[in-house]
Amino acid sequence: MNIKRTGLIAIFELQRLFATKRGWIAIAAFVLVWYAILRYAIAEAVSIVSDPNFKNMIQSFSGVVGMHRIAQWPEMELALYLVWSIFLFPLFVIFSSADQTVEDRTRGTLRFLTLRTSRAEIVVGRFVGQVFNTLLLIAISAVGAWILMVVRDPSLWLTGLSRATLIVLELTLITAPFIALMSVANHFANSSKMSMIYAILTYLTLATLVAFALEYSAYAEYLFYLFPGFQGTETIAQNINLTRFATPVLHSLVLIAISCELLRRRTL
């Protein structure tokens, strides 16, 4: 695999978001949605949970769902932002990265590209580009949460900044397998919309089947390790273990390898 060509493909993906009209509209919509979440959900929630009585109650409750560590963070905005993001961003990237190769394939643009770069470089380059796009968008929203926190308590700006940086990196790691999943879904559909539908349907159907299998065997629980994003609970619990960090990497690598192989075999 040629790093330079892969890099060029990745940079072109960045341009798709940050240098096209459609990309700017998407960013504007993203910023507005996060403004609404931060202003009306997170800021309001912080004023409620900062009440000492409520805090005691939520501590006892959060222990049950594994939130006792982040519930103790003085940077409450970031704690709430993390909980929101863990559920929202995987869903978001299913939409934002739905078109990695599918539209280019149906339009024939991939035929121009494959005379200049290998199919694997296209898959990996697009994936890397999408991961960077997602990182930048996560960073934009995290900066919003950080500003919200600094407005409430300016003394937290530095600890909040380092915590926000770690959150951005971890959220990117969490979303990476979903981007890779969309790369795979692109090979089974003829449009980005159909890719999204296939990915969501497949994910939910398999999750339901595993949940059903759990009724018959406790070992079926291990099947959840195959699902991208399952380790999100480890992040919320702030457990330091291999599952939390290695699983999304492994999921991404396996899914991208599958995507490369599918495109390699495919007629363009």
Add this chain to the structure above:
Amino acid sequence: MSSIIEVNNLVKEYGRKRALDNVSFTLNAGSPIALVGPNGAGKTTLFSTLCGYLNADAGNVQILGHKPGSAALFGRLAALPQDAQLDPRFSVSNQLRLYGQLQGLDAKAAERETHRVLELVDLKDCYHAKPHELSHGMRKRICIAQTLLSKPEIVLLDEATAGLDPVNAREIRNLVKRLQSETTFILSSHDLVELDDLCDQVLHLQHGKLTAVDRIQEAELATLTVKLKESGTSSHIALLKTLQGVEEVTVNASGALLIEYRSGQQVDIDVLRLCRDQGWRYKSLVNGKTLEDELFG
């Protein structure tokens, strides 16, 4: 002459239909090569196999000594695939620059190449345009422009003039003529007239089978094709046969007279003189057969 493409016993099947049936040929660098055949003959399948867009079921293909799709061919083989379009969200120049850079050019060289190829297809004003802002003919020319980046050794054009008006089609033919000294063009089309004066070598595909025709091969008999205002008749044939050196005269499907004569004889002046003496008004006199007559005559 160096061989640029070698194809041996190529087979491709779609279900029960055999699109390519043991196709074998060798092509040398040089003047443009025509890939002709009716719709469904297997032209696009062969074209796609050469470009590495699809894998053959059997057989072997070597392009410049490499397998189709090999990284060694990046920048050396370019193609205009049928119906392929550029990304509508990016400007023409943006995409051409990317293609240039993927072919190994640095940013500045890719920029220069983008200007050069846009000028070649007479679309330098479309540098900032997005593909959807252009007409069908302009989009096609832009797609041809991308094939010319970095002067590749082989350019495959699949139905390059399909759907174009005569002026645009002529522009593309002229471009091929102009660049044939530096690049070997392979043109796929079912329009024989279009390829007639461009190509010396013809690959004729029919029902997946191939026949190669070398149009400049020295033959014992040469041919003149005379198209009169009216269709050729037996009286035309009889009079033409009286000319010295003429061996055979026939009338083709479009009514033109095919005069076969011994190579080395000068028959054309005699034919023109006969036309004048007999008051036959001729529309054209072609040295050789038309491509249509070569393939189907």
